[in-house]
Amino acid sequence: MKEKNPWHTPVTIIITVIGVIAIVALVTVAVLQNRPLTQKYKYGIVLDAGSSHTALYIYQWPAEKDNNTGRVEQTHSCKVKGPGISSYASEPWKAGESLKDCIEDAKRRVPEKRHDETPLYLGATAGMRLLSIEDSSASNKVFQAVEQSLQKSPFSFQGARLLSGQEEGAFGWVTVNYLDDRLKQGLETTGALDLGGASTQISFVSNNYDGSESPKNSVTFRLYGNDYNLYTNSFLCYGKDQALRLTLAQQTQSGPRSILDPCFHPGYNETVTYSDLYDSPCVSDRKPQGAPVTFTHLGQGNSSQCQDVVKSIFNFTHCRYTQCSFNGVFQPLLQGPFGAFSAYYFVMNFLNLTDTSIPLEVVRKRLSIYCETPWDQIKQRHPDVKLKYLAEYCFSGTYILTLLTKGYNFTSESYPNIKFIKKIKGSDAGWTLGYMLNLTNMIPAEAPDSPLLPHSGYVSIVTVITVLLFVLLIFSLRPFWPRCSKQPQII
Numbered sequence: 505m506k507e508k509n510p511w512h513t514p515v516t517i518i519i520t521v522i523g524v525i526a527i528v529a530l531v532t533v534a535v536l537q538n539r540p541l542t543q544k545y546k547y548g549i550v551l552d553a554g555s556s557h558t559a560l561y562i563y564q565w566p567a568e569k570d571n572n573t574g575r576v577e578q579t580h581s582c583k584v585k586g587p588g589i590s591s592y593a594s595e596p597w598k599a600g601e602s603l604k605d606c607i608e609d610a611k612r613r614v615p616e617k618r619h620d621e622t623p624l625y626l627g628a629t630a631g632m633r634l635l636s637i638e639d640s641s642a643s644n645k646v647f648q649a650v651e652q653s654l655q656k657s658p659f660s661f662q663g664a665r666l667l668s669g670q671e672e673g674a675f676g677w678v679t680v681n682y683l684d685d686r687l688k689q690g691l692e693t694t695g696a697l698d699l700g701g702a703s704t705q706i707s708f709v710s711n712n713y714d715g716s717e718s719p720k721n722s723v724t725f726r727l728y729g730n731d732y733n734l735y736t737n738s739f740l741c742y743g744k745d746q747a748l749r750l751t752l753a754q755q756t757q758s759g760p761r762s763i764l765d766p767c768f769h770p771g772y773n774e775t776v777t778y779s780d781l782y783d784s785p786c787v788s789d790r791k792p793q794g795a796p797v798t799f800t801h802l803g804q805g806n807s808s809q810c811q812d813v814v815k816s817i818f819n820f821t822h823c824r825y826t827q828c829s830f831n832g833v834f835q836p837l838l839q840g841p842f843g844a845f846s847a848y849y850f851v852m853n854f855l856n857l858t859d860t861s862i863p864l865e866v867v868r869k870r871l872s873i874y875c876e877t878p879w880d881q882i883k884q885r886h887p888d889v890k891l892k893y894l895a896e897y898c899f900s901g902t903y904i905l906t907l908l909t910k911g912y913n914f915t916s917e918s919y920p921n922i923k924f925i926k927k928i929k930g931s932d933a934g935w936t937l938g939y940m941l942n943l944t945n946m947i948p949a950e951a952p953d954s955p956l957l958p959h960s961g962y963v964s965i966v967t968v969i970t971v972l973l974f975v976l977l978i979f980s981l982r983p984f985w986p987r988c989s990k991q992p993q994i995i
């Protein structure tokens with residue numbers, strides 16, 4: 505008699521076919537339905553009105569995930585032509601005009617249908633801080649002019665304001681740690697060292713600082729469920745352009761007709777007007793009486809003397825706290841890694857000295873060889889570099905090393921903890937991103953709920969469950985399996 509295979513019974517065949525169709529349908533629906541939707545983005549724009557120039561930054565983030573760290577990124581930056589807005593004190597309307605090209609650029613970069621919901625902020629830093637000290641009415645007029653200009657843009661203008669030094673330092677620290685994904689994960693934070701043209705900031709978390717000593721240097725944050733007690737200080741007049749004024753003022757106190765400056769290359773020769781040099785609140789009270797109209801600024805290229813002149817602009821004589829950096833300012837013990845950006849990066853990158861594993865002594869030696877190089881040779885070697893920047897790298901490099909070691913107390917051991925950086929994951933290091941994250945409430949105080957599975961994880965789980973169900977189905981049909989008995993089944 506012919507053996508009949510139990511798998512060939514109509515019921516079994518129907519169950520198997522339905523099972524397979526159901527499984528295929530389940531996987532297909534799971535994969536198709538969970539495919540990420542076409543990504544929609546939101547945008548934010550911040551104008552950094554610095555002392556030397558203004559820059560516009562565009563940030564974007566996925567529309568659904570405002571609250572997730574590491575998701576906001578810089579997509580574009582635009583450098584405003586001309587000087588910083590504080591330079592337009594005598595013709596404020598020009599400050600507003602100067603921003604137009606970058607605003608036009610932003611209009612092309614941000615999708616038109618998002619324009620009216622895109623917040624636009626302008627934050628001014630030390631250049632405007634100095635102008636407001638010098639002439640508060642001129643500073644108000646400059647703010648009015650930029651506000652009038654930005655209100656005409658199609659973006660949602662949220663105002664132009666002067667940032668305090670403390671805010672500038674703290675937002676720079678937020679930016680660096682946000683981009684490094686250290687805040688959400690509650691990791692040890694990175695300190696921030698920012699060197700601008702008119703001021704410089706140092707911000708870090710130190711275990712031996714709870715804010716009780718010198719409370720004005722303390723900023724507290726609760727971010728993603730973690731509390732931070734940040735130490736921050738901004739030194740007005742210690743940005744690299746104002747620091748250069750301080751050293752030149754130091755060398756021209758007797759009102760000479762010429763000076764031999766150890767921080768400029770041998771053969772450097774420029775005429776400087778006394779009134780220009782002393783036209784800043786950082787030095788205006790020290791303008792020598794009866795000085796001639798101009799002096800000749802000659803380079804000498806002597807590194808050790810340059811270090812002495814630069815050191816002389818720091819005051820180490822008084823400290824009413826347990827410890828100080830300089831000028832009587834409290835500073836707790838340095839702790840952790842540091843990111844040094846803005847002019848720290850421009851200068852050390854030009855000098856090929858961003859590698860902090862090079863011993864400090866070797867760094868100093870290389871800088872002194874550079875400073876001693878004649879000005880003609882320097883110009884020949886770098887025909888494409890702006891002469892103003894080129895002339896100042898010897899001074900700027902010496903200033904940076906002096907500020908870090910004598911000012912902030914970095915040692916040969918702690919110097920390698922510094923990383924000279926320009927960008928982190930494509931976004932510029934600076935206060936602007938931290939400022940926008942704060943104003944848009946994009947960093948929550950408490951840790952967000954654990955995120956949903958990513959698409960690939962979801963598909964994998966559905967596939968595994970489906971395979972298991974399939975195996976289960978096969979086993980549930982066991983009664984219909986062919987028996988392994990020697991006796992043939994007779995129907």
Ligand SMILES: Nc1nc2c(ncn2[C@@H]2O[C@H](COP(=O)(O)OP(=O)(O)O)[C@@H](O)[C@H]2O)c(=O)[nH]1
Nearest residue numbers: 554555556557699700701702745846847850893
């Ligand atoms: N070497 C060099 N210096 C720069 C560059 N951009 C800006 N600087 C200088 O670096 C300093 C700081 O600039 P920035 O970070 O824009 O500071 P701010 O203008 O004070 O906000 C100023 O002295 C600028 O003149 C650059 O591309 N190369």
